[in-house]
Amino acid sequence: xxxxxxxxxxxxxxxxADMIVSEADAWFMREVLPLEATLMLFLRQNxxxxxxxxxxxxxxxxxxxxxxxxxxxxxxxxxxxxxxxxLLIDRVRKESVIPFEIVxxxxxxxxxxxxxxxEHTIIARDALRRxxxxxxxxPPRCRExxxxxxxxxxxxxxIAHRMGIAEFTVNRHLTEGMRAxxxxxxxxxxxxxxxx
Amino acid sequence: xxxxxxxxxxxxxxxxxxxxxxxxxxxSEDDQEKLDAWLxxxxxxxxxxxxxxxxxxxxxxxxxxxxxAGQPAxxxxxxxxxxxxxxxxxxxxxLGGIAARFATRPEMRSYHTAIGxxxxxxxxxxxxxxxxxxxxxRTQMTTASRTVxxxxxxxxxxxxxxxxxxxxxxxxxxxxxDLGTDFIVRRDAARLEVAVxxxxxxxxxxxxxxMLAPGDVVTASGGMMSKSxxxxxxxxxxxxxxxxxxxxxxxxxxDAAEEFNRYNREKLIVIDPAAARLTIGGTFPAEDxxxxxxxxxxxxxxxxxxxxxxxxxxx
Numbered sequence: 105x106x107x108x109x110x111x112x113x114x115x116x117x118x119x120x121a122d123m124i125v126s127e128a129d130a131w132f133m134r135e136v137l138p139l140e141a142t143l144m145l146f147l148r149q150n151x152x153x154x155x156x157x158x159x160x161x162x163x164x165x166x167x168x169x170x171x172x173x174x175x176x177x178x179x180x181x182x183x184x185x186x187x188x189x190x191l192l193i194d195r196v197r198k199e200s201v202i203p204f205e206i207v208x209x210x211x212x213x214x215x216x217x218x219x220x221x222x223e224h225t226i227i228a229r230d231a232l233r234r235x236x237x238x239x240x241x242x243p244p245r246c247r248e249x250x251x252x253x254x255x256x257x258x259x260x261x262x263i264a265h266r267m268g269i270a271e272f273t274v275n276r277h278l279t280e281g282m283r284a285x286x287x288x289x290x291x292x293x294x295x296x297x298x299x300x
Numbered sequence: 301x302x303x304x305x306x307x308x309x310x311x312x313x314x315x316x317x318x319x320x321x322x323x324x325x326x327x328s329e330d331d332q333e334k335l336d337a338w339l340x341x342x343x344x345x346x347x348x349x350x351x352x353x354x355x356x357x358x359x360x361x362x363x364x365x366x367x368x369a370g371q372p373a374x375x376x377x378x379x380x381x382x383x384x385x386x387x388x389x390x391x392x393x394x395l396g397g398i399a400a401r402f403a404t405r406p407e408m409r410s411y412h413t414a415i416g417x418x419x420x421x422x423x424x425x426x427x428x429x430x431x432x433x434x435x436x437x438r439t440q441m442t443t444a445s446r447t448v449x450x451x452x453x454x455x456x457x458x459x460x461x462x463x464x465x466x467x468x469x470x471x472x473x474x475x476x477x478d479l480g481t482d483f484i485v486r487r488d489a490a491r492l493e494v495a496v497x498x499x500x501x502x503x504x505x506x507x508x509x510x511m512l513a514p515g516d517v518v519t520a521s522g523g524m525m526s527k528s529x530x531x532x533x534x535x536x537x538x539x540x541x542x543x544x545x546x547x548x549x550x551x552x553x554x555d556a557a558e559e560f561n562r563y564n565r566e567k568l569i570v571i572d573p574a575a576a577r578l579t580i581g582g583t584f585p586a587e588d589x590x591x592x593x594x595x596x597x598x599x600x601x602x603x604x605x606x607x608x609x610x611x612x613x614x615x
Contacts, residue, residue, distance in 0.1 A: 162308035279316035286354035
């Protein structure tokens with residue numbers, strides 16, 4: 105092993121360890137996802153068809169992400185909500201549906217300011233509480249699979265063995281679990297108001 | 301963009317399926333290449349990133365590992381001893397389970413420390429591994445190679461370098477290879493840190509490699525990796541746990557509390573952000589939480605309330 109120490113170090117800097125994440129990716133995970141509860145609230149308040157909310161959310165994410173690939177927006181919250189509002193207005197025009205009154209003045213909603221809001225920094229112990237309460241709300245079998253994976257660190261095969269089910273069923277429980285956890289962690293306001 | 305937009309639910313289901321497979325043991329280079337290609341499409345990438353962030357976040361659940369599933373909050377102060385005994389019994393059960401799991405592989409051994417405990421493991425070749433609080437490692441020393449799996453926690457490795465018998469530390473799918481070294485590896489639920497005190501190591505993750513010299517610190521968290529340089533003195537101070545003490549210097553209350561929580565079943569909770577940002581300095585016995593709360597109360601003028609094993613610090 106004749107490598108010279110530190111020769112390649114700089115190259116590895118800022119590259120993903122598990123996956124290669126760009127600046128826009130990191131921004132999306134760090135700043136946009138924690139706003140999801142607020143975004144969902146805005147969409148639900150302003151769009152009649154509940155079945156379309158998830159697609160609208162995805163479309164908002166696409167638009168803000170594509171903007172971030174060019175330049176990372178400075179005021180993430182205001183930018184995300186303005187993007188959502190513009191998207192709804194576009195949709196109303198294009199589909200000539202009769203809209204709810206879309207709130208065009210985000211200030212009036214009191215949710216556009218960069219401070220305050222539900223997405224307060226969660227301190228470690230709170231994070232754990234939030235996770236366990238999210239876990240409690242999963243369907244029993246799905247919850248069991250997630251517990252075995254995340255708490256006991258078992259592989260899919262070991263979980264299948266332990267639960268007495270097929271591996272593809274474990275896969276189904278786990279994927280269902282991760283989707284539900286993402287919805288609860290990002291899409292819902294914390295059950296108790298913290299901070300303010 | 302002419303391709304038809306796919307529904308968010310469809311994308312999410314596909315992303316979840318990728319993510320679950322990636323977690324699994326049969327994940328290959330080939331799979332990784334296919335996933336990388338799939339991730340080039342922004343809509344798919346975003347659906348994946350969203351689940352990926354949540355699923356990684358859920359790694360914090362590993363903190364509950366030794367509590368019985370379903371009742372993570374077994375905390376009545378009067379039953380402190382019982383809880384400790386139960387934890388010890390569970391630890392034995394856990395170790396038994398692990399021993400059984402690897403019984404078919406020769407020379408695989410595991411070492412484990414409870415919360416607040418430390419242990420020095422010495423090997424015939426002169427290598428020493430010192431385990432910090434709440435740590436689990438497995439070792440396999442064969443005639444051809446030496447491999448250690450750090451399953452959780454933190455360890456300080458003092459390796460007798462021997463090119464004929466490479467020494468490797470596996471942390472999930474990441475690998476640290478000794479090139480003649482003393483180094484620290486710390487694995488939290490959400491973060492991996494490798495720091496070199498002396499000599500050199502090579503760090504390998506999925507497709508990246510970094511060579512680390514003394515003072516180099518690599519941090520991998522939430523799928524991102526960064527490399528920084530610290531004075532070696534600072535790294536040695538970080539090793540103060542070997543003497544059973546925690547040394548803080550201009551450390552925020554939030555970070556200090558988190559550090560204490562690694563060593564104790566009582567958990568410090570800094571409730572308001574303003575208090576969390578206050579900084580402190582000093583040397584504290586790692587297992588003496590009250591020495592810390594006394595400073596918080598008397599010097600910083602904060603309020604301390606006990607609720608069972610939770611110690612809440614607020615303004």
